Amino acid sequence: MPQGITIRTTGxxxxxxxxxxxxxxxxxxxxxxTVTLPYYYANASPYGTYxxxxxxxxxxxxLNVPNLTAPTQxxxxxxxxxxxxxxxxxxxxxxxxxxxxxxxxGIPTNDILMANGTCADDxxxxxxxxxxxxxxxxxxxxxxxxxxxxxxxxxxVGGIGLGAFASHVTNTGTxxxxxxxxxxxxxxxxxxxxxxxGQGGYSSDTCGAVFxxxxxxVANTAPSPAPVITNPPFIGNYQFWYLTNLLNTNRATxxxxxxxxxxxxxxxxxxxxxxxxxxxxxxxxxVTAGGNPLDPHTTNTVYFFSGKFINTDDGYEAxxxxxxxxxxxxxxxxxxxxxxxxxxAYLLYCSTNL
Numbered sequence: 001m002p003q004g005i006t007i008r009t010t011g012x013x014x015x016x017x018x019x020x021x022x023x024x025x026x027x028x029x030x031x032x033x034t035v036t037l038p039y040y041y042a043n044a045s046p047y048g049t050y051x052x053x054x055x056x057x058x059x060x061x062x063l064n065v066p067n068l069t070a071p072t073q074x075x076x077x078x079x080x081x082x083x084x085x086x087x088x089x090x091x092x093x094x095x096x097x098x099x100x101x102x103x104x105x106g107i108p109t110n111d112i113l114m115a116n117g118t119c120a121d122d123x124x125x126x127x128x129x130x131x132x133x134x135x136x137x138x139x140x141x142x143x144x145x146x147x148x149x150x151x152x153x154x155x156x157v158g159g160i161g162l163g164a165f166a167s168h169v170t171n172t173g174t175x176x177x178x179x180x181x182x183x184x185x186x187x188x189x190x191x192x193x194x195x196x197x198g199q200g201g202y203s204s205d206t207c208g209a210v211f212x213x214x215x216x217x218v219a220n221t222a223p224s225p226a227p228v229i230t231n232p233p234f235i236g237n238y239q240f241w242y243l244t245n246l247l248n249t250n251r252a253t254x255x256x257x258x259x260x261x262x263x264x265x266x267x268x269x270x271x272x273x274x275x276x277x278x279x280x281x282x283x284x285x286x287v288t289a290g291g292n293p294l295d296p297h298t299t300n301t302v303y304f305f306s307g308k309f310i311n312t313d314d315g316y317e318a319x320x321x322x323x324x325x326x327x328x329x330x331x332x333x334x335x336x337x338x339x340x341x342x343x344x345a346y347l348l349y350c351s352t353n354l
Contacts, residue, residue: 005046005065008038015054022259023048024066024188029258049190051259062260064203066188066195076316079189083265084310084321086347088354093320094138096350101176101303103349104327111173114142115165117149117275119182119207123196123311123318124153132197134311134318143173151209151239152268153181153309154275162279162286166297174300175287179279180309180320181272182207183265187313192264197314206311210267213244214260217251224251246274268308276306276324283328284337293336301329304339322347 007019019032019039024047032041037052050063071079073089080087088096098109105112116139118124125133126140139145146165150156157164162177169175184194184206192211193203205211216227227234227244234241247254250270257263285291287302308321325346326339 004040004042006038006040007050007052007063012037012054015056018053018055020051020259021048022051022190022261024190047188049259049261064186064188064190064193066186066203071187073317076187076312077319079187080185080310080312080319082189083185083191084308084319086322087310087319088322088350090134090136090309090318090320091138092354093322093350094136096353097305098138098141099353100325100346100349104303105174105300107173107300109141110143111170112142112176113165113169113173114139114145115148115162115175115177116145117147117153117155117177117179118309119149119151119153119209121182121207121311123184123194123206124182124309132314135309142176143170144168148177149180151243152207152271153179154239154243154271155179155279156239156242159282159286162282163289166287166302167289169298174298175302177279177283177302177304179272179275179304179306181268181275182309182311183268184311187316191261193261194311195313207268209240209243210247210264210271213240213247214254214263214267216244217247217254218263220248222251224248243271246271272306272308272323279304279306280326280339283339284330287328287330288336293331296330299331301327303327322350 015037016034017037018034020029021032022029047065051060053060102109123132123134126135127133127137148155148157148161166175185191186193186195192205194206196204226248227241229241247267254263254266257266288296304326306324310319310321312318325343326341328337328339330336332338
């Protein structure tokens with residue numbers, strides 16, 4: 001059993017630093033106080049993330065010490081649940097969602113067109129032998145699916161894309177829009193880090209776009225300027241600019257979080273809420289060909305899910321965190337387009353039928 005860890009540096013020996021330690025598995029972060037580098041921390045379980053701040057350089061460094069004792073899938077699930085309650089293994093979520101929508105509609109799954117919004121990341125691809133994708137095979141039973149997500153899964157297809165999805169609904173079917181921003185949790189419980197196949201012991205910052213946007217926000221200290229789309233690194237990178245601008249407008253909220261893992265979690269939450277609001281505001285117009293309830297692409301009720309796709313280290317199953325599930329009747333009498341919140345009923349169905 002280890003007795004502790006020595007934090008060694010190149011070029012920082014002799015400097016004063018304040019260190020905080022977030023234990024692997026989601027334990028309560030602790031301050032190790034102000035120390036002189038290099039520093040020895042006596043702890044029989046030193047696994048986790050160390051945030052090392054050097055005041056004289058106005059710079060913080062993050063050191064992740066992995067626990068290489070591999071957990072079982074069930075143990076990994078407990079780690080995920082410690083960060084995100086109401087989370088289900090990806091195939092369970094796919095099955096439960098398909099069954100729930102069918103109980104509401106009576107429409108066969110292969111007559112329900114799906115708009116699947118997750119990040120353009122290889123770990124978010126559909127699972128297949130020899131590949132690293134972690135998305136559910138069960139989703140292939142839906143018609144399609146269309147791919148609606150850009151960086152971090154924000155629906156950069158816009159209203160034009162949503163309208164295209166709706167226009168492809170069959171005469172007897174309906175539309176299911178899924179919006180998931182992805183976040184990762186490694187075997188040590190560190191949010192925003194995963195170990196990808198073929199990259200040795202390197203722990204990947206994911207979502208990389210969110211990590212980069214967060215880095216820009218942190219570096220541009222208050223009073224923080226807005227990112228300019230015609231300046232580097234945003235030239236030709238509209239999606240990255242949008243995420244950075246969104247996070248920058250919420251800078252105070254983000255900076256109130258301590259450490260990169262907590263900030264990554266908060267950033268992903270903010271992006272999901274923004275994406276959810278966008279889809280909720282534009283879904284009715286998309287389904288009714290520009291807002292005309294007399295001319296809907298479908299008269300059947302459509303469905304909308306919003307949550308987080310939680311990637312895990314290579315070799316494990318991913319999870320889906322449930323945040324919202326709703327329905328919208330495009331021909332809803334005097335108030336068409338009302339988004340009805342079915343989240344409580346959906347969560348009850350999932351927990352009952354797991």
